[in-house]
Amino acid sequence: MQNIRVLAYNATNxxxxxxxxxxxxxxxxxxxxxxxxxTGLAMAVWSVGGSAAFATTTTKPHAAHHSMKRASxxxxxxxxxxxxxxxxxxxxxxxxxGAIAEGENAYxxxxxxxxxxxxxxxxxxxxxxxxxxxxxxANARALVSDGIxxxxxxxxxxxxxxxxxxLLRANIPVTSVATGSSALTVPVVPLRFGxxxxxxxxxxxxxxxxxxHNHIKTIGVFYQNDDFGKEGLNAxxxxxxxxxxxxxxxxxxxxxxxxxxxxxxxxxxxxxxAVFEIGVPEPTAMFEIGMMQLGFHPQQYVTYVSGDPIxxxxxxxxxxxxxxxxxxxxxxxxxxxxxxxxxxxxYPNTPPTLLALSGWVDAQVVAHGLAMCGNTLTTxxxxxxxxxxxxxxxxxxxxxVTYTPANHFGIDAMYMLQANGxxxxxxxxxxxxxxxxxxxxxx
Amino acid sequence: xxxxxxxxxxxxxxxxxxxxxxxxxxxxTSNIVNFAQGQMAMLSTFVAFQMLTRWGxxxxxxxxxxxxxxxxxxxxxxxVFLSRLKRAEVLSQIILTLGLYLVFRGxxxxxxxxxxxxxxxxxxxxxxxxxxxxxxxxxxxxMIVTLLLMxxxxxxxxxxxxxxxxxxxxxxxxxxxxxxxxxxxxxxxTWAVSTALGAIAGLLIAPILFLSPSFMDSVxxxxxxxxxxxxxxxxxxxxxxxxxxxxxxxxxxxYISTDLKSTFVFLLIIGILYVRxxxxxxxxxxxxx
Numbered sequence: 001m002q003n004i005r006v007l008a009y010n011a012t013n014x015x016x017x018x019x020x021x022x023x024x025x026x027x028x029x030x031x032x033x034x035x036x037x038x039t040g041l042a043m044a045v046w047s048v049g050g051s052a053a054f055a056t057t058t059t060k061p062h063a064a065h066h067s068m069k070r071a072s073x074x075x076x077x078x079x080x081x082x083x084x085x086x087x088x089x090x091x092x093x094x095x096x097x098g099a100i101a102e103g104e105n106a107y108x109x110x111x112x113x114x115x116x117x118x119x120x121x122x123x124x125x126x127x128x129x130x131x132x133x134x135x136x137x138a139n140a141r142a143l144v145s146d147g148i149x150x151x152x153x154x155x156x157x158x159x160x161x162x163x164x165x166x167l168l169r170a171n172i173p174v175t176s177v178a179t180g181s182s183a184l185t186v187p188v189v190p191l192r193f194g195x196x197x198x199x200x201x202x203x204x205x206x207x208x209x210x211x212x213h214n215h216i217k218t219i220g221v222f223y224q225n226d227d228f229g230k231e232g233l234n235a236x237x238x239x240x241x242x243x244x245x246x247x248x249x250x251x252x253x254x255x256x257x258x259x260x261x262x263x264x265x266x267x268x269x270x271x272x273x274a275v276f277e278i279g280v281p282e283p284t285a286m287f288e289i290g291m292m293q294l295g296f297h298p299q300q301y302v303t304y305v306s307g308d309p310i311x312x313x314x315x316x317x318x319x320x321x322x323x324x325x326x327x328x329x330x331x332x333x334x335x336x337x338x339x340x341x342x343x344x345x346x347y348p349n350t351p352p353t354l355l356a357l358s359g360w361v362d363a364q365v366v367a368h369g370l371a372m373c374g375n376t377l378t379t380x381x382x383x384x385x386x387x388x389x390x391x392x393x394x395x396x397x398x399x400x401v402t403y404t405p406a407n408h409f410g411i412d413a414m415y416m417l418q419a420n421g422x423x424x425x426x427x428x429x430x431x432x433x434x435x436x437x438x439x440x441x442x443x
Numbered sequence: 444x445x446x447x448x449x450x451x452x453x454x455x456x457x458x459x460x461x462x463x464x465x466x467x468x469x470x471x472t473s474n475i476v477n478f479a480q481g482q483m484a485m486l487s488t489f490v491a492f493q494m495l496t497r498w499g500x501x502x503x504x505x506x507x508x509x510x511x512x513x514x515x516x517x518x519x520x521x522x523v524f525l526s527r528l529k530r531a532e533v534l535s536q537i538i539l540t541l542g543l544y545l546v547f548r549g550x551x552x553x554x555x556x557x558x559x560x561x562x563x564x565x566x567x568x569x570x571x572x573x574x575x576x577x578x579x580x581x582x583x584x585x586m587i588v589t590l591l592l593m594x595x596x597x598x599x600x601x602x603x604x605x606x607x608x609x610x611x612x613x614x615x616x617x618x619x620x621x622x623x624x625x626x627x628x629x630x631x632x633t634w635a636v637s638t639a640l641g642a643i644a645g646l647l648i649a650p651i652l653f654l655s656p657s658f659m660d661s662v663x664x665x666x667x668x669x670x671x672x673x674x675x676x677x678x679x680x681x682x683x684x685x686x687x688x689x690x691x692x693x694x695x696x697x698y699i700s701t702d703l704k705s706t707f708v709f710l711l712i713i714g715i716l717y718v719r720x721x722x723x724x725x726x727x728x729x730x731x732x
Contacts, residue, residue, distance in 0.1 A: 091548070091549065091552055091557070092657070095552060095557030095655075095656070095657070096557050096558045096559065096655070098557060099558070225702060251701055252701055252702050253701065254702075254705060256660075256661045256664070256705070257661065257705070258455065258458070258652060258661045258662055258665065259451070259452075259455035259689070259692060259693065259696075261451035261454070261455065261693070262448065262451060262452075262692065262693050262696035262697050262701060262704070263696070263701060265444070265447060265448060265451065265697055266696070266697060266701060269444070281559070282559055282652070282653050282655075285653070286651070286652070286653075293570050293577060293579055294447075294577055295570070295577065310558065310559075313560075313561045314559060314561060314653055316561070349556065350556055350558070351558070353558065
């Protein structure tokens with residue numbers, strides 16, 4: 001009988017704790033409460049049955065309570081686990097980008113299997129928004145009520161713009177946003193951290209490199225008709241103007257288009273020496289094929305968004321010789337061996353892509369910030385620690401990660417690559433090119 | 444350049460036309476707009492893809508298997524889902540096809556993932572010059588297949604007994620049954636055949652748009668537009684609608700604005716329907732008292 005009373009006390013204690021930390025959905029609470037009660041009951045019955053092993057199971061929660069008093073926690077963090085959340089297009093038209101969330105998941109599996117972060121396991125809640133802003137907002141609400149400590153690698157410009165305000169109001173950090181839109185990092189929002197290079201940085205880097213190294217005189221831009229494409233376009237125009245290079249064609253496509261031959265025709269008519277392509281993989285590939293079929297072969301510069309080996313498969317010969325830029329190491333490099341192994345372990349049927357690697361890296365950065373927090377897993381301390389990450393090379397990126405209270409870009413350097421059709425590989429063409437090397441227009 | 448824009452437009456328009464034929468076929472017999480048509484085509488295409496690239500079968504065998512799969516699949520969908528609702532409102536049946544759309548999409552995502560694949564093409568994708576314009580052999584092949592399929596099914600509707608039965612069923616189910624037409628057989632056959640048509644469309648379109656669970660989506664929207672433009676119950680109308688749509692997009696995109704080309708094209712369709720509500724080839728419904 002004595003045993004049963006102790007147990008009841010334990011169960012209540014856990015329940016109170018749960019309410020404080022999660023403070024969220026009532027349904028979840030009742031569910032958890034009944035689960036706790038049921039477990040308690042089961043254990044009680046078991047102990048009355050006289051199992052000797054029971055004594056050890058009862059003492060553990062007490063031990064946990066003692067060390068918990070020394071540590072401090074914000075929502076989503078505890079002695080045993082840290083809850084993170086992400087939202088991305090797991091299904092829908094651009095479900096290929098769901099690979100980012102999968103990369104994150106693979107990394108946290110790796111972390112959990114190798115001891116966690118200071119013995120705390122990471123729990124990642126992955127929600128599907130199909131790249132739709134309204135669904136992203138709904139997911140943000142769900143993540144807040146699920147009591148996440150931070151959001152990590154949420155994908156998309158429009159989706160983040162729609163959902164972030166909700167997370168930020170709930171004082172939840174939004175880390176490693178998976179978009180290169182400057183709108184999310186300039187001006188700095190204390191709780192939000194970028195990671196990928198911005199499309200502005202990319203536009204400047206690629207354009208200047210093309211002018212300096214390949215001496216191009218005229219440029220045509222093929223771009224996605226939204227904030228992503230337009231940011232790249234503006235940067236290209238600015239950088240080109242600096243060197244008096246002409247932008248002779250601006251061809252916008254819409255994400256739902258099926259016919260790219262008209263765009264190719266328009267580009268051919270303007271006949272630029274170099275064509276910059278700021279779009280997602282499938283349309284970019286169809287556009288490249290369209291130009292090739294018209295017998296038009298300009299130099300091509302492709303955004304890192306589509307600078308993935310998958311383009312060799314999609315565009316075939318039309319991608320050969322194209323330039324692109326990157327912020328991640330090559331997929332077949334030694335640096336990504338752990339990624340490849342763990343991604344395969346987590347998703348045996350999905351090939352590891354650069355997108356998945358970028359998700360892996362998103363997770364590495366937030367995990368590093370969490371590790372720096374030690375036992376003070378509060379939002380305030382997390383932000384403080386993140387802002388102190390300087391020239392950190394611990395993530396599988398090709399350039400260091402840096403944050404300060406005034407700079408939340410994360411990655412501030414890229415390098416140029418070229419597509420080699422024979423080996424079907426991207427080959428590095430330059431060293432790292434940094435923000436400060438391409439001028440002041442970025443801030 | 445005008446000739447090139449028109450030719451490119453015809454090439455892309457035949458994709459719309461090809462997908463529209465299957466839609467019109469089902470609508471003609473059962474008055475149902477099958478929203479799952481594109482997804483059923485997508486699944487059939489994936490069958491061929493699986494055989495070709497994963498199991499190493501030759502192209503013709505994979506394509507044949509895909510067609511057989513589509514025939515069975517279409518019949519299965521009718522028997523298992525649609526026939527249960529045959530006495531329900533047409534609207535409920537249409538909503539059911541919307542549900543199927545989501546189911547098929549989800550299944551394909553689970554089985555094959557969402558990363559796009561390259562699908563091998565049936566014939567060469569080399570280019571050929573026609574006058575001053577360039578087009579690929581493959582695009583010409585698609586145009587020819589589209590026209591052939593249209594002619595075959597047009598003739599079937601017009602001149603065969605099955606065609607007559609199909610028309611009868613669409614006009615009056617009860618009267619047709621009294622005349623000895625089996626509804627299950629006619630509807631089942633229509634679903635089977637139009638799914639196979641979808642498979643042909645999928646097999647031909649996938650090499651151009653890349654194969655992924657969502658690859659038929661954007662074509663399907665244009666196929667609906669093409670069918671509406673053509674009158675929705677006319678096969679030549681759907682094909683012409685598709686071609687007109689493709690050419691309008693291409694010409695407008697080249698000479699006026701690429702930003703607004705889809706917007707413009709759909710405005711134009713609204714304009715046409717304003718003048719001819721029955722579409723270009725549709726027959727006006729007249730109720731006689």
